[in-house]
Amino acid sequence: MFERFHQDARQTVILAQAETRLLGHGHVGTEHLLLSLLRQPNTVAARVLARHGLDHDQVGDAVARLLATGPANDLDADALESIGIDLDAIREKVEAAFGPGALDRDPRSRRGRPWRPAGHVPFTARSKKVLELSLREALALKHNYIGNGHILLGLLREGNGLAARILTDAGIDFDVLRQEIRTELR
Numbered sequence: 001m002f003e004r005f006h007q008d009a010r011q012t013v014i015l016a017q018a019e020t021r022l023l024g025h026g027h028v029g030t031e032h033l034l035l036s037l038l039r040q041p042n043t044v045a046a047r048v049l050a051r052h053g054l055d056h057d058q059v060g061d062a063v064a065r066l067l068a069t070g071p072a073n074d075l076d077a078d079a080l081e082s083i084g085i086d087l088d089a090i091r092e093k094v095e096a097a098f099g100p101g102a103l104d105r106d107p108r109s110r111r112g113r114p115w116r117p118a119g120h121v122p123f124t125a126r127s128k129k130v131l132e133l134s135l136r137e138a139l140a141l142k143h144n145y146i147g148n149g150h151i152l153l154g155l156l157r158e159g160n161g162l163a164a165r166i167l168t169d170a171g172i173d174f175d176v177l178r179q180e181i182r183t184e185l186r
Contacts, residue, residue, distance in 0.1 A: 004135065008043050008148040012036045013131075020121045023063070028123045030130055030161030031063045037148055044149035044184045051180070052172050062166045126161040130154040141185055149185045153178060 005013070015036035016028045025032070037045040038056040049055075123131075134154035138146045155163050156174050167174070 004138070004144070004146050006145045006147040008040060009134070009146045009151055011040060012045075012148045012151050015039045016127070017121045026121070028121050028127050030124070030126050030155055030158065030163035031059075031066075031166065033127055033130055033151060033155060034163035034166065035059055035063065037152055040148060044147065044181065045152040046148075048149075048152070048177065048180050048184060052170070052177060054167075054170055054172075058170075059166055062169065063162065066162060066165065124161075126158060130158045130161070130163075133157045141182065143185070147185070149181050153181055156181075 012033065013036075016032040019032040019035040019039070020026075020028045023032075035056060037043070038049060038054065038059055040046050041050070130151065131154065134146050134150040137153035137157065138144075138150045141150075143150070155161070156167075156178050158164065159174070164174075167177070
């Protein structure tokens, strides 16, 4: 499949791994693919997303916010609060003792530097599915290559990852976005 990837699609995959490393994550998820699409401003995907008001910094902030306060974290916090544990008070005490942001660092880091995975960073099942769906989108448009616009179409078609949630939270209509991308690709 990768032999069909146009240069901008290959760059998307490379940049997704770079985004993963920058954020200190251990896998490439749909959110990293979305961030990498926005790192390439002169491409179909980035232009269409920009018309809908999305930029890299905005999506990066959304990723950080959603991963820090995802449903599991909210449930854990609620459970701890129900037995009298105040996470905000604990955070304040830890930061007073070890400095601001002490709890934001991965425990695998050395000397306070964020942990960054070395070597190949694995793709999640969802992000692999997005890449597979990008091939299907290219074939449906009768293209013999996969571009980053097709990857964005794959993200939309997958529709359940963190990238889809960020797009939904930004008020983007998937059908409208899909049509705009397809028009740009023709």
